[in-house]
Amino acid sequence: MKTPNRQSFSCNLILLNFLLSSLPLIQSTAGSGGATSGGATSIAFATLGRSSYGFDIYALPTTTTTIASPEEIRLTDGNSVNYNGYFPSSSSLSVFPLLPDQPDPTTHFIYVTERNGSSQIYLDALYGTLPLKTGSRSMLESFPSKSNQLQIRLVGGEQENGRVSMKDRPSLVGRSLIYVSTHEDPGEPRASWAAVFSTELATGLTRRLTPSGVADFSPAVSPSGIWTAVASYGEKGWDGDVEELGTDIYVFLTRDGSNRVKVIEHGGWPSWVDDSTLYFHRRCEDGWWSIFRASFNNIGEGELGSDSVVTQRVTPPGLHAFTPAASNANKSFIAVATRRPDSDFRHVELYDVDSKNFVELTRPIAPNTHHFNPFMSPDSNLIGYHKCRGGGGGGESNDLLLEKVRSPLPNVSLFRVDGSFPSYSPDGERIAYVKFPGLYVMNSNGSDIRVVSTRTAFSTAWDWKRKGVVYTSVGPTFASESTKVDIVSINVDDEDLSHKKLTLGGENNAFPSPSPDGKRVVFRSGRTGHKNLYIMDALNGEKDGLYQLTEGPWSDTMPNWSPNGEWIAFASDRENPGSGGFELFKIHPNGTGLQKVIQSGSGGRVNHPWFSPDGKHIVLTSDYAGVSAEPISNPHHFQPYGDIFVIKSDGSWIRRLTHNSYEDGTPTWIPKSMKPGNVEWPNGGLKCSFDDCHWLNISPNQESSTSSIRQCGSKS
Ligand SMILES: *[C@@H]1O[C@H](CO)[C@@H](O)[C@H](O)[C@H]1NC(C)=O
Ligand SMILES: *[C@@H]1O[C@H](CO)[C@@H](O)[C@H](O)[C@H]1NC(C)=O
Ligand SMILES: *[C@@H]1O[C@H](CO)[C@@H](O)[C@H](O)[C@H]1NC(C)=O
Ligand SMILES: *[C@@H]1O[C@H](CO)[C@@H](O)[C@H](O)[C@H]1NC(C)=O
Numbered sequence: 261m262k263t264p265n266r267q268s269f270s271c272n273l274i275l276l277n278f279l280l281s282s283l284p285l286i287q288s289t290a291g292s293g294g295a296t297s298g299g300a301t302s303i304a305f306a307t308l309g310r311s312s313y314g315f316d317i318y319a320l321p322t323t324t325t326t327i328a329s330p331e332e333i334r335l336t337d338g339n340s341v342n343y344n345g346y347f348p349s350s351s352s353l354s355v356f357p358l359l360p361d362q363p364d365p366t367t368h369f370i371y372v373t374e375r376n377g378s379s380q381i382y383l384d385a386l387y388g389t390l391p392l393k394t395g396s397r398s399m400l401e402s403f404p405s406k407s408n409q410l411q412i413r414l415v416g417g418e419q420e421n422g423r424v425s426m427k428d429r430p431s432l433v434g435r436s437l438i439y440v441s442t443h444e445d446p447g448e449p450r451a452s453w454a455a456v457f458s459t460e461l462a463t464g465l466t467r468r469l470t471p472s473g474v475a476d477f478s479p480a481v482s483p484s485g486i487w488t489a490v491a492s493y494g495e496k497g498w499d500g501d502v503e504e505l506g507t508d509i510y511v512f513l514t515r516d517g518s519n520r521v522k523v524i525e526h527g528g529w530p531s532w533v534d535d536s537t538l539y540f541h542r543r544c545e546d547g548w549w550s551i552f553r554a555s556f557n558n559i560g561e562g563e564l565g566s567d568s569v570v571t572q573r574v575t576p577p578g579l580h581a582f583t584p585a586a587s588n589a590n591k592s593f594i595a596v597a598t599r600r601p602d603s604d605f606r607h608v609e610l611y612d613v614d615s616k617n618f619v620e621l622t623r624p625i626a627p628n629t630h631h632f633n634p635f636m637s638p639d640s641n642l643i644g645y646h647k648c649r650g651g652g653g654g655g656e657s658n659d660l661l662l663e664k665v666r667s668p669l670p671n672v673s674l675f676r677v678d679g680s681f682p683s684y685s686p687d688g689e690r691i692a693y694v695k696f697p698g699l700y701v702m703n704s705n706g707s708d709i710r711v712v713s714t715r716t717a718f719s720t721a722w723d724w725k726r727k728g729v730v731y732t733s734v735g736p737t738f739a740s741e742s743t744k745v746d747i748v749s750i751n752v753d754d755e756d757l758s759h760k761k762l763t764l765g766g767e768n769n770a771f772p773s774p775s776p777d778g779k780r781v782v783f784r785s786g787r788t789g790h791k792n793l794y795i796m797d798a799l800n801g802e803k804d805g806l807y808q809l810t811e812g813p814w815s816d817t818m819p820n821w822s823p824n825g826e827w828i829a830f831a832s833d834r835e836n837p838g839s840g841g842f843e844l845f846k847i848h849p850n851g852t853g854l855q856k857v858i859q860s861g862s863g864g865r866v867n868h869p870w871f872s873p874d875g876k877h878i879v880l881t882s883d884y885a886g887v888s889a890e891p892i893s894n895p896h897h898f899q900p901y902g903d904i905f906v907i908k909s910d911g912s913w914i915r916r917l918t919h920n921s922y923e924d925g926t927p928t929w930i931p932k933s934m935k936p937g938n939v940e941w942p943n944g945g946l947k948c949s950f951d952d953c954h955w956l957n958i959s960p961n962q963e964s965s966t967s968s969i970r971q972c973g974s975k976s
């Protein structure tokens with residue numbers, strides 16, 4: 261193997277920000293409770309499931325079946341959340357000034373990592389004698405150890421000068437990284453920001469390959485590097501779907517995005533075998549997710565025979581198969597993720613496309629663990645995937661109670677709280693949050709976690725004047741107007757923690773928000789058969805009288821009282837009742853001045869508003885930026901489009917704060933600014949306890965499956 265010439269690459273080394281030793285680990289800074297000064301503010305929010313992901317990239321030799329008891333190789337370092345890996349071809353090393361003093365590594369791979377609070381793409385190089393070709397047991401056990409692993413950040417983090425984006429699905433072609441990024445605002449509400457970019461690693465020169473006004477997901481580069489395939493809506497845009505996106509597959513020149521052509525109607529997650537064959541997934545009419553192969557006449561660079569595309573269903577009905585990975589070295593098999601009717605877990609399997617046999621790779625090793633998004637080495641000897649590292653993974657914990665998230669706004673720090681509906685006490689020292697079922701209070705440095713109610717509670721809010729008083733509602737969530745839900749106040753400093761019930765009738769009374777003078781509480785109630793807003797006395801509740809603030813046959817909900825007392829912001833579907841769409845309004849507490857603040861496109865969602873301490877901004881959760889990845893490539897998220905945004909209170913300005921493909925929600929503006937830092941769960945948290953996509957739990961009716969093969973196969 262060739263050692264790159266150090267001299268000629270010295271300039272690149274500086275530009276690349278090489279880190280020639282293992283990068284520092286995330287440090288737990290237990291002091292995040294301290295307030296900072298100087299106009300800065302902080303926002304906290306929740307992300308469904310994220311704290312228990314603990315993903316690392318693992319690999320198994322494809323010869324696994326010949327080993328009596330195969331062991332997985334963990335490739336990534338156990339820090340943070342690492343996923344969506346890719347094995348570059350070895351030729352990428354000879355052009356890439358990887359390591360001036362060392363021979364080429366035994367293997368190298370790139371992946372997405374969320375370490376240090378933002379999405380980044382890393383390249384790791386592993387040294388030592390690897391078992392990658394033989395699958396010999398003893399060699400598997402000897403690897404890896406920290407001293408023979410090098411990490412290089414390719415894009416992301418501090419390199420971006422405060423710019424924040426989600427990165428996804430990286431591929432390396434020569435000296436260029438091809439990947440998804442969400443850093444460009446398409447300027448349209450409810451349009452995805454996901455687009456494919458190419459970054460020349462030596463210079464940082466970044467070029468957008470996706471046309472403007474279009475979103476592209478799941479890019480895959482062909483073995484020659486000439487072509488890139490993506491899943492895309494094209495011009496038609498996102499229709500709000502959160503299961504299968506209904507994308508089409510487009511192919512374009514990797515060089516500059518030109519010669520873009522739609523090759524397959526309805527498909528996602530392309531993976532190339534050679535420059536005229538690719539696999540992809542699609543949910544068939546018979547209900548099963550299945551792998552398809554598409555072949556086209558490839559007449560060399562610049563021309564793709566899109567008229568002559570032949571597609572064929574490859575995997576049979578009877579199991580879900582998706583996220584295919586193929587290799588040029590051995591065209592007789594592919595790797596896929598599956599959900600079999602007899603398993604609640606997602607596994608990686610090989611599928612022999614000639615003999616039509618599956619070989620289960622991961623179920624024999626870890627039957628009760630989800631395995632995601634397989635990828636194959638160019639020589640087809642190794643299958644990579646990611647899964648939760650679980651207990652004893654040997655890395656740093658990802659069980660963060662509070663995680664610092666990189667914020668695109670210099671004067672707003674961002675925290676992810678591992679609990680829903682977080683709210684901070686007016687002095688910023690304590691947090692109330694919900695973990696179903698139950699309401700908890702802790703210090704804002706994560707110490708002294710206490711359960712203050714074991715009943716099903718949702719949104720929380722602290723009284724501005726009476727120390728220790730928290731408002732919440734108890735009863736089922738997402739329920740009908742007549743469901744028994746009442747608002748209670750709890751003094752969390754009282755020993756008996758008694759609930760004071762403030763509403764009487766139990767008619768879905770929820771989302772309390774106290775006035776800044778501590779005298780009144782606004783909430784939503786379904787007592788008329790519709791959800792509208794009401795105001796009651798903060799101490800004695802509705803028995804001292806009730807003022808109906810809004811009235812109409814629609815849903816007004818999630819009110820938040822501004823810190824200067826002048827406004828109440830709330831979400832409402834009043835312009836299209838029952839449609840599922842919610843827009844943001846504000847109204848004076850005396851019922852005058854109703855204004856629409858923001859709407860997310862047509863039929864979109866704006867929810868959970870919360871005013872900034874100075875009342876000039878509102879933080880909210882919305883589908884304003886659509887979805888950022890194919891939902892099937894992630895664990896379950898009910899609303900994978902959820903991201904956190906900040907707007908001016910008059911709606912004249914909006915900024916996206918979070919960039920990921922998860923469900924972010926229930927933001928709160930912290931009354932005091934918090935120093936950024938991570939806080940770990942005292943006892944390790946709930947590792948790996950997340951759900952796979954709920955819609956994969958369903959086994960379609962097997963009777964109709966035979967005829968549907970043809971149906972599905974003929975679709976394109
Ligand atoms: C992560 O953040 C810490 C503290 O801010 C910093 O010292 C470290 O260099 C960062 N690491 C990376 C890889 O950016
Ligand atoms: C390709 O893979 C198949 C199935 O694992 C195997 O039987 C065959 O020997 C392989 N071919 C080559 C050329 O490695
Ligand atoms: C951030 O600071 C700028 C300049 O001081 C100010 O105009 C802006 O309103 C602040 N933004 C937020 C969200 O507080
Ligand atoms: C956390 O905050 C509490 C209350 O402010 C304080 O008593 C405690 O010492 C802090 N713990 C750490 C580890 O900073």
Ligand SMILES: *[C@@H]1O[C@H](CO)[C@@H](O)[C@H](O)[C@H]1NC(C)=O
Nearest residue numbers: 825826827848849850851852
């Ligand atoms: C209603 O309240 C707003 C702001 O609190 C105030 O400006 C307005 O004069 C009030 N209107 C009436 C009719 O009281």
